[in-house]
Amino acid sequence: MGLTSSGFLALCVAFGLVVIGLALWALSRISGRGPGPLLARLGVLVAAQLAALAMVAVAVNDNFQFYTSVSDITGTANNADNVVVKGVDPQPPVTNGKGQQGKPYDSVQIHSGILPAATARTSGEILDTTVRGAKSGLSSQAFVYLPPAYFSPAYAHRRMPGLVVMPGYPSTASNLIMRMNYPWAMESQIKHHRAKPMVLVMTNETVTPPRDTECTDVAHGPKAETFLARDLTDAISAKFRVDRPGAGWGLMGDSTGGFCAVKLAMNYPHRFTSAVSLSGYYHAIMDFTTGDLFGGNRHLQHMNDPEWMLRHRPAPPVSVLVTTSRTETQVLPDTRKFLSMVKPPMRASSIILTSGGHNFGAWKGEMPPSLDWLSAHLWSVANAGQPATSAKRSLANPPVTRHRAVLHQRPHA
Incomplete structure (x- = not known):
């Protein structure tokens, strides 16, 4: 029970x-x-x-559904080495690798480093920054993790893929460091040759707290989607040696952050090629925390509904990885429904745990293989379509099994 x-x-x-x-x-x-x-x-x-x-x-x-079992509460429910990614292999669409370059404005203010500068070459560096959006007019805190390879001579003249990471609602960007341990998980996967280095941009999708905008350009309100999809990536690419949007950027998040990751990737396939949703959902929520997001604009509402987009519009050329567990009974049915609707050129993979709730413990177990999956996709795009696991074996096989799965399109209602 x-x-x-x-x-x-x-x-x-x-x-x-x-x-x-x-x-x-x-x-x-x-x-x-x-x-x-x-x-x-x-x-x-x-x-x-x-x-x-x-x-x-x-x-x-x-x-x-925060906790679905006693082992979930004690943190023993998940083991990253036993997480299985089911779905298609990392074969993202081939791009020209050029992407789109934003204006060379200095919109990133660095406040301080979280890790000592002396550890940069061995453990990387975490910078506390404020990003100012040129197009949205919004500003938000972002923690930028630069992996050790960023400071290596081998990468001195090479840009790295960028990954926007977002928490759920309500939460803060600092939880991605303090509770989810993203930088250390990324460092561990790199050291074990399961992933290649990526620059993590950890920010809160709630750019106008306490209002939950659901990563939307709210009707007559804040342009949260523009900030997250355009301003943030343009600013980071201009400040750091990170690929230009469209040439190696991905998204990842849990709960509301997972919804945002999938939605932004589908709405901006020319800027993002891959997304991971940890226990996310697939329709924008409307309640007292969001207020009226759409102002009666049906088109805006549809563009915030990934399932509607798959049903009524051509599928975008992006790859997504979605996760949940068999005991997360509110998220599981919607996740399976979403997977059944995916059709080419969109590609989908999944992680379905045996047990686990809507909490940090479950997501931390899914995070390492998700980072491996993203690394393979983003480096493939960054290398102009060359598989990340090439003959040179630059990316070792992660401890998960990948196999092809036939994804059936959901019939029209």
Whole structure:
């Protein structure tokens, strides 16, 4: 019985109600003065409150599916070495490798380094920056991770692929470092020859907090999509030795960040070639955190619905990797539906864990093979279509199995 099963929820609610009922009965029976009866009444009240809090916690966890098993809570549910990527091999569309170059403006202000500068050649460097958008007029914090190879003479005159990484909502860019450990995961995959170096641009897709824009150019509001898809990549490419948009840029995120990654890749295939969604969804959410995103504009609403785009428009030439687990019952059906709708020239792969919830523990287990997958795709594009796993074996085979899967188009409704 999983932590998000209806049986477990019913059992917890029933147990909680019994405890509260017994507490009310016990309070009517406890009488007298002095420390003994006082402590007894206090204990009964605490037991009733704990029972009520437990019911609320189980109900909230059941709704959001943060933890689906005890091992999920303890962090032992996932092992990155056992994660299997199912789908197509890394064969992104061939591009001319030139991409589009933004204006040479200095819109990145570097505040400080997170890691000591002396460790740059061995562990890389993390820079705390503010990116100012020339087209959107927005500004946002971004942590830029430069891998050790960035400082190596071998790469002194070579640009690297760039990867925009986004968290869920509500969250902050710092969680990508402190909770998800993206820089250290990237460093580890490079050291074990499972991935080639990439520059990580870790930023919050919530560019106008606390409002959740769903990475949208909001009608009569902030142009979050323009900032994330155009301003951010243009600014980083102009400041650092990173490929120009269209010549080796990808996206990755969890939950809302995963939705944004897939949506932006589909809307901007001339700028992004690959995207990874960790437990993402495939329709823009509208609630009290977002407000009115579309202002009655049906076209804008459709462009924020990847499933609608696959159903009604030609598929874009991008590659996506989507992940979830068999116990994440709210995300799993939508993920399978999305995969069934993918058609050429779009390509899709998937990671479906046996168990795991909507939390950092599950995503951290999926992150290493996802970075390997992205590295293979982005370096293929950066090398003008040459496979990343060439005869020179510049990228060792990651500890996952890849196999081809036939993806069927979903019939029109």
